[in-house]
Amino acid sequence: MSDNPDRLGDDGQRTAVDGDAAAPTDDDLSIEELQASVGAVRDEVGKRIIGQHDVVERLLVCVLCDGNALLESNPGLGKTTLVRALSDATDLQFSRVQNTPDLMPSDITGTEIIRETPEGRDFVFERGPIFANVVLADEINRATPKTQAALLEAMQEKQVTAAGETYELPDPFFVLATQNPIDQGGTYPLPEAQTDRFLMKILVGYPEFDEERTIVKQYAEGAASPEVERVLPRTHLLAAQRLVRQVPISDDIRDRTIELVRKTREDEQVEFGASPRASMALVLAAKARAFVHGRTHVSWEDVVEMAPPVIRHRIILDFRAEREGLDPDDVIQRLLNE
Structure with missing residues (x-):
């Protein structure tokens, strides 16, 4: 079986490989500079999300706390758009998992496949969509308990186990999950142990009249979706997370x-x-x-x-x-x- 650069060693730490250096940090930035960068993220997300200021703020708080969020609302209120906009405004890799009852844990974490090499056939671990900084788990309550358990390990341990091996997830790592409270047919309620792993449960409400009018004008009349600039590098975010705890x-x-x-x-x-x-x-x-x-x-x-x-x-x-x-x-x- 071939080695993977993200596999953990016996001490539980990521195994170093050639050219694999620790990510740089920006601890020398002032508090004001980091706060300004975080504020810029809120402004950029606001270009694409009309209203929902409290929701955007709470999602930012989750990110700064290195926590996971559960977004709950009726369909069509922009949960997916919100998470995508947040990812676009930061230097983070985005991935989406559309949960269904037939989704298997390996569909999320990844699986070993046989690959032809010059030396012959070898087993190689093919990463799943969980290997991203921001993972949108859409309609998480439609996944089976077994698949939910795979997400739970990722949320709790920041790592996944596949084919008897443990693989570290990127840093930072967030699961932003959504669920629809009105359509409960064919769903599997999240166990208390998993809901407790979410730092917040954020309720996304309906927009005000003026906000909805702006949404209709901006999207239904063919206006292009506003561009969201990347204003918060990953190293700045990691520095802000450390500073928040202080x-x-x-x-x-x-x-x-x-x-x-x-x-x-x-x-x-x-x-x-x-x-x-x-x-x-x-x-x-x-x-x-x-x-x-x-x-x-x-x-x-x-x-x-x-x-x-x-x-x-x-x-x-x-x-x-x-x-x-x-x-x-x-x-x-x-x-x-x-």
Whole structure:
């Protein structure tokens, strides 16, 4: 079996090969320069996505946190266009997986094939679409549990296992998955262990009237799709990710954030509350939002804005709350107001 340059060694690290140098970093860039680059990404995505400012911001926060996002909305609201625009504005490789019930794990991760070489036939690992920086997993709940498990390993470990070998995924690596809440026929609900691996569950709503009018004018009348420039090199993004984790947060705000998550475990309307992973995710998301807004410290407003997308998919409501027509966002908002 031939060696692959991305195969991990016995110590779990990527095996070095000739000409394979570590990617350069831009740690010498100032905070202001990195924040300006991130702001430029938001502006470029806005050229192609009309409105949806909160959705774009939350997706950027996920990227800065090195996290995965689950986008949920009715069909036709631009989820795929949004992810493509984000990839176009960054120096990242994009790949799309259209999930169907007959999709196999090897269709995503890759498989070994027999290839003719001058020395004869040899087994070579053919990479699947998971080997990209930004992977759009369209309609993820249409994949079977076995295929979802392959995605789970990639999201959790940043690596995949195929044919008994482990292969490291590119850095950075994000899974941005979509699902349609109204068409549940032939779907496989994501297990809690997998939904918890998504940093955020982002709800994409309908546009306002003026926004929809602009969309119709721009696309339905034959206008060319706006060009999105690449404004955030990969090394800048990696530097920004490291810097986000260093954004200061006061002990008081951190404690209030933890207490908010703990309340979900004690609330009478919640059957299963959020785990400590939610506390970690919420603090990190608040740091990233502060960074996106050009600040160098976390405010309570950052926590309030990030709480719904970070927590909503990590709690399960009591049947009485569901009978009253409540959803997780209602409970989260009430806990924030207490």
